[in-house]
Amino acid sequence: MAAPDSIRRLLALWLVIPLLTLILISAIPGYFLAVRAANDAYDNGLLDPATAIANYVRENEDETEVKVPPAAIEALRIDTIDKIFFQVTGPDHEVISGNAVIPNPEIAMDNTGQSVYSAMIEGEAVRVAAISIPRRNGNVLVQVAETTLKRDRLVHDILVGAFTPAILVAFVAVILFWFGIRRALAPLDELREQIRSRTPGELSPVSDSGAPLEVRPLVGAINDLLARLAEALEAQQRFIANAAHQLRTPLAGLRTHVELMRRETSGNGSPALIEMIAGETERASHLANQLLTLARAEPGSSLPIARVPMDLRDLVSQSAQAWVPRALARDIDLGFDLKEARILGDPQLLRELLANLLDNALIHTRSGGHVTARTRLDSGNPVLEIEDDGPGIPEAERERVFERFYRVAGTNTEGGGLGLAIVREIADRHGASIALLTPSSGKGLLVRISFARLPAV
Amino acid sequence: MRVLLVEDDKALADGLLRTLRGSGYAVDHAATGELALKAAGEEKFDLIVLDIGLPGISGFDVLHQLRTNQFRGSILMLTARDAEADRVKGLDLGADDYVSKPFSLPEFEARVRALIRRSQAIHAPVLSFGRLKLHTVAKRAQIDDEDIELTPREWSVLEYLLMHAGQVISKDQMLEALCSWDSSLTHNTIEVYVSRIRSKLEKAEILIRTVRGFGYMVEDPDGGAR
Secondary structure, eight states, X not given: OOOOOOHHHHHHHHHHHHHHHHHHHHHHHHHHHXXXXXXXXXXXXXXXXXXXXXXXXXXXXXXXXXXXXXXXXXXXXXXXXXXXXXXXXXXXXXXXXXXXXXXXXXXXXXXXXXXXXXXXXXXXXEEEEEEEEEEXXXXXXXXXXXXXXXHHHHHHHHHHHHHHHHHHHHHHHHHHHHHHHHHHHHHHHHHHHHHHTOOTTOOSOOOOTTOOTTTHHHHHHHHHXXXXXXXXXXXXXXXXXXXXXXXXXXXXXXXXXXHHHHHHHSTTOOOHHHHHHHHHHHHHHHHHHXXXXXXXXXXXXXXXXXXXXXXXXXXXXXXXXXXXXXXXXXXXXXXXXXXXXXXXXXXXXXXXXXXXXXXXXXXXXXXXXXXXXXXXXXXXXXEEEEEEOSOOOOGGGTTGGGSTTOOOTTSOSOXXXXXXXXXXXXXXXXXXEEEEEOOTTSSSEEXXXXXXXXXXX | OEEEXXXXXXXXXXXXXXXXXXXXXXXXXXXXXXXXXXHHHHSOOXXXXXXXXXXXXXXXXXXXXXXXXXXXXXXXXXXXXXXXXXXXXXHHTTOOEEEESSOOHHHHHHHHHHHHHHHHHHHOSEEEETTEEEETTTTEEEETTEEEOOOHHHHHHHHHHHHTTTSEEEHXXXXXXXXXXXXXXXXXXXXXXXXXXXXXXGGGTOOEEEETTTEEEEOOTTOSOO
């Protein structure tokens, strides 16, 4: 998989590489200018010894003679940096005098009979000054050659002098680019942080204050999406609320009528049919509640869960009102053992969790049995426990009971099979753990929900 | 006792009307918030049973309007919604109690009875619980017109329990309500009073159940059809 394009890298490539290339390209004419300046500076100096030697060219009748005094030759050697060569050739290119073989000029002499050019002697680059002296029987050519060390040094000095600042400027520019890019991309980092730190339910628009002009359309698009998402979630929530209303009202009507029917027939022995309808109505009511709770509690639903400070003890006390009569109707002793256990949670979902646990316990406990709801701190962790002395759940099946619509073999069929699945969803969303244990009495089931400790204020 | 039932669902309204009339209340029915406000403006009701999910004006608006118009009777909300906030909002707007759909009929009846009794207690000096009569002004109790001896503290505990008949009452709740006359009241002293009251009420056939680790529940002697 190819690494995704990085704006940082793209900007760096498109700024730094062209900059360096441009500096290099600008160095090429600079180099030639430097070479020309160096030659201009030294070429005149090279013509002087050539002129001096030309002055020693004597002409006899038929012979050209060059007598260069040793002092003059010595003078040619004074130059400590470069080696100097000279050569005098006659009209027929015969060497008259000299200490090296110097290539002839390939270009035409100017009208003064002088020329300066570059050549090679014994593999060394040299600069040659040539003077042509007209004679009767042809031209005598005086050449003085000089190696190019001085010139190279000058070229080098000019180049270094001219390009050191340029390279420094480039270096500073690269550093500035780096900071500039970082600075320019900082709003993107900030934006990322702003979005990443959000909870799933937080759908308010992202702030674009401080975002540069170029990023604003992106922020706008994100906000647009967030707005649509919020709308969709709101629609979903409305749907759940509506569905709840639409389902629950007729169910309430049905329950009322079934109860009235039961009372009217109670004098002459309640027919099994009515009892069955009553039972089914109860189940339908229960199931409707559970499904709606599940729709809200499921992680996928992304409907926000509240995290408010609350006490499990209060939660259980408040539900006593609803559950004690139900337990009495089944001849089950529902008792409480409530101590302070403060958590952060969604009271509505936790009420549903508790309802499902109590419902399960009541369903699976025989008449005359006991169910106890307990809240306490278990070595610092807030805990909710529901204990019954019913048949319990075999060890092997304890994990599977959390699956939806799973039922323990051989149990009565009153439970919808959703109860513990709901308990798990709600516990998960609170980051609470569930344990199915055997009570200390050795009989029945103890469900323990352990919550995270309340962060210290 | 006059009751106004505000519920738009025909089947549920019909069932509740039959239930309430069966309990001996004079019941009127309004299917919309507008009709409910009109009825409440024209007649005096002791209790209004108010559905929150009404077409047109919502139950919350009706509730607000009723309390703004100085309606002094009790209001029982019927709510089909899940949201905790809705319940809190209803109670804040002046509802006295609520039941969540789909409720069971006995639960509904218990709430109605409790609210009626509370509003009655303000007007009527004598309350009946089966064979037991409470003379709320004189603070006397009678079983079959025979006085029973009660200390003032026992009387207060008994009155509180009976005013909440059919409901589960925690000892904390009792402490909070009764500590105005006795700050030395504790869970243990409440247990002592309740056990004395139990023995004194034996003949009245009023059952005070103990809810283990929590409190009490008095079986409503008037529960079921009247």
